[in-house]
Amino acid sequence: MAIDHKTRYTNKYMANTLVSGIKPSGSLHLGNYHGAVKQWVSLSDYTMFFMIADYHALTSPQALNKTAKYDMACDLIALGVHPECLFYQSDVPEHTELALLLSMITPLKWLERTPSFKDQLDKRSPDWITHGFLGYPLLMAADILLYRATHVPVGTDQLPHIELTREIARRFNHVYQTDLFPMPQPILNNTPVFVGTDGEKMSKSRDNILPVMGSESDTLDRIKQMKTHRLRRNDPGVPEKCSVFSYHKVYNPDFLSIKVACETAAIGCVDCKLTCAQAINTALAPARKTRATLSHSSLDAGAKRARLHAQETLTQVKDIMKL
């Protein structure tokens, strides 16, 4: 009796498999940490795969920097990401092969309508509206489906990519009459955005970052330079309008005292910033100490583990597609 795909490929990894990734933009800043990494290390009860997405980095005009890749790996490990769950995407070539195979069933219009593509159309030079850039969400779908992930931790801006992944998985399962791919669910990160020192989204290109692994003096210098709305020492402040206070709320257990002191002008901004930098430096000291002991990280163990899972899925996909 012929065995159909549904019977042959039961979802071995159906329960609680989680995938996420981060572009290798160099040393992590606090925006990266609060936007993704803190959530990664807080999750348990999942089979986890975390990738440093170096293929994805190539969709930007800036050249990939190997030192940046290695720095990011060391930062992530120092922050508590287990090295066996962590790998460089390009060390697992099955990502690209699955992306190619999925591209055969993905309508072009699905990719053209993704918000990240539409948003960049007017901002990028036409020479950088590349095939790879259009296919970026498809590669992301392959990143997720390769591990038959059931859960993907994301920010709200990434939800359209998860929906596209689900559409691609649904279409593959329908076209090939299988249930190989589960429908991944987003795990939303509801942490408020950790803003940059200018109050905007934290980003290296805006030069408004606080590096997670920076020195104590660097953290203090960056916070000292932040602008506040109080013109004179005796002016009462409005802490909720101040980015320094938003850092206090995260790092200073005594932030309510700062709130009152600001509102009554009992504290000046210079002292308030000093307290803020001390709170951040104290919280990050253990990770910084660990980071100082790490150098270039090969992530071989993580890649080996990831490839075992990836190869199994890819073998099944190719069999289903009659390759």
Ligand code: SF4
């Ligand atoms: Fe901001 Fe602190 Fe100055 Fe208030 S006292 S405006 S919270 S830096």
